[in-house]
Amino acid sequence: MSKTTTAAEILAEQDRADQLTDTRTRVDPTDVSVAVVYPGNRVEKVAVPLQASRMDVAIDPPNPSDYDILLVDNADRDLGVEVLKKPFHDATLVYRMRGDVFRELDLWDMHPLKKWAAKRVVLQHVDATLAVSPGCATQFAARTGVPTGVAGLVKDPTEWPTTVHADNELRIATLTNFDYQLKIAPILEWAPVVEEVLSESGGYWRVCGDGEYSDIAEEALAEYDHVEFAGYVDPNAELNDSNCMIHASRLDALPNAMLEGLASELPVITTDFHEFLAYGEPLVCVDSETRLRDTLHEFRDPKTRAERGRAGLERIRRDHTAMAVARQYEAFFTEVLANA
Structure with a gap:
C-alpha cells in the first residue's frame, strides 16, 4: 500500500528546501507584511491561508502602502487604481487571479476601450500575479511577462x-x-x-x-x-x-x-x-x-x-489545507521580494 503524504510532511519538506536557498537573497516569511485591499465577498479565499502563514497579514488596513505586499483579487477598476498609485509607494502590487482572467474579459460585455485598457495596461503593469492553477499561471506569464506564481484554494x-x-x-x-x-x-x-x-x-x-x-x-x-x-x-x-x-x-x-x-x-x-x-x-x-x-x-x-x-x-x-496553501503564498511572496 502506498504511503499517503501528510500536510505536515509537505511543510517539513518545504522547510528543508527553504534552508537550501541562497541565504544572500532569501527573505524570511516572518519579515513579510501583506495587506489585502478592496476585500470583496470572497475575501476568505485568500484570508484563510494568509492568516495561517508566518507573514504579518492585514485585511483592508488604513495604511496599506506601508506593507511589503499589496494583494488585490479583483480585476476591475480597483486594480486599475492601484496600478496608477504604484509610482508613489514602495509596496509590491500583486494581483490574485480567480480564474482565467483573459478568457473572462473576452466574454464580458464591456466597452472595447475598457477591455483593451484592462488587458494591455492594468494587467501588464502589476508587479506580480498569483493564479489558482499552473495553467492560468503559465498563460498569464506568457501574455504579460509578469512574474506569476500559483497558490491554490483551501477546502476543509x-x-x-x-x-x-x-x-x-x-x-x-x-x-x-x-x-x-x-x-x-x-x-x-x-x-x-x-x-x-x-x-x-x-x-x-x-x-x-x-x-x-x-x-x-x-x-x-x-x-x-x-x-x-x-x-x-x-x-x-x-x-x-x-x-x-x-x-x-x-x-x-x-x-x-x-x-x-x-x-x-x-x-x-x-x-x-x-x-x-x-x-x-x-x-x-x-x-x-x-x-x-x-x-x-x-x-x-x-x-x-x-x-x-x-x-x-x-x-x-x-x-488544500490552509497550511499547505499558506506555504505557497509564502514561497511566492518571498521570491518576488528577494528579486525586487
Missing part, C-alpha cells in the same frame, strides 16, 4: 458531508453558475448520455445553480426524465444527498464546487478541459460520450465510487 473536509457509498443507483450533482456559455454547453451535450444510462439503472442528475443562462438550461433539460434543472440550492445539502458529481465545463481553473465534491468523497467526472487534465487524479476526465457512458456504468458500483471518493479526500487533505 469537516465542513462538507461524508458520503457513504452503499447502493447502485447514481445520484449525481452538478453545482455551477450559468453566467457563461462555456459552462453550460457541455452539460447540455452530456444530458442525452446521462439520461440513457440512468433510464436503464435508475437515479438522477440534478443540475444546480443560477445565472444569465439559467432559462436556457432549464428549458433544454426539461425534456428528460432523469435529468433536472434544480436552480439555486444549498450546496452542503445537495452534496449530502449525492453519491457522484459531474463538473462539465470548459472555462474553470480550480472550481470550488469540484473541490467540494472531492472533500465530500464523491467521484468527480469532468470534461477533458486542459485545467482538469493538469489537476489530474483523482478527477475522471472524459473525452467522449463513450467514455462518459462507460464511467457512469463503472460508478454504479459502490466500491468503485468509494475508492475514488477516498482518493479525492486524500488529495484535499494533502494539497
Whole structure:
C-alpha cells in the first residue's frame, strides 16, 4: 500500500528546501507584511491561508502602502487604481487571479476601450500575479511577462458531508453558475448520455445553480426524465444527498464546487478541459460520450465510487489545507521580494 503524504510532511519538506536557498537573497516569511485591499465577498479565499502563514497579514488596513505586499483579487477598476498609485509607494502590487482572467474579459460585455485598457495596461503593469492553477499561471506569464506564481484554494473536509457509498443507483450533482456559455454547453451535450444510462439503472442528475443562462438550461433539460434543472440550492445539502458529481465545463481553473465534491468523497467526472487534465487524479476526465457512458456504468458500483471518493479526500487533505496553501503564498511572496 502506498504511503499517503501528510500536510505536515509537505511543510517539513518545504522547510528543508527553504534552508537550501541562497541565504544572500532569501527573505524570511516572518519579515513579510501583506495587506489585502478592496476585500470583496470572497475575501476568505485568500484570508484563510494568509492568516495561517508566518507573514504579518492585514485585511483592508488604513495604511496599506506601508506593507511589503499589496494583494488585490479583483480585476476591475480597483486594480486599475492601484496600478496608477504604484509610482508613489514602495509596496509590491500583486494581483490574485480567480480564474482565467483573459478568457473572462473576452466574454464580458464591456466597452472595447475598457477591455483593451484592462488587458494591455492594468494587467501588464502589476508587479506580480498569483493564479489558482499552473495553467492560468503559465498563460498569464506568457501574455504579460509578469512574474506569476500559483497558490491554490483551501477546502476543509469537516465542513462538507461524508458520503457513504452503499447502493447502485447514481445520484449525481452538478453545482455551477450559468453566467457563461462555456459552462453550460457541455452539460447540455452530456444530458442525452446521462439520461440513457440512468433510464436503464435508475437515479438522477440534478443540475444546480443560477445565472444569465439559467432559462436556457432549464428549458433544454426539461425534456428528460432523469435529468433536472434544480436552480439555486444549498450546496452542503445537495452534496449530502449525492453519491457522484459531474463538473462539465470548459472555462474553470480550480472550481470550488469540484473541490467540494472531492472533500465530500464523491467521484468527480469532468470534461477533458486542459485545467482538469493538469489537476489530474483523482478527477475522471472524459473525452467522449463513450467514455462518459462507460464511467457512469463503472460508478454504479459502490466500491468503485468509494475508492475514488477516498482518493479525492486524500488529495484535499494533502494539497488544500490552509497550511499547505499558506506555504505557497509564502514561497511566492518571498521570491518576488528577494528579486525586487
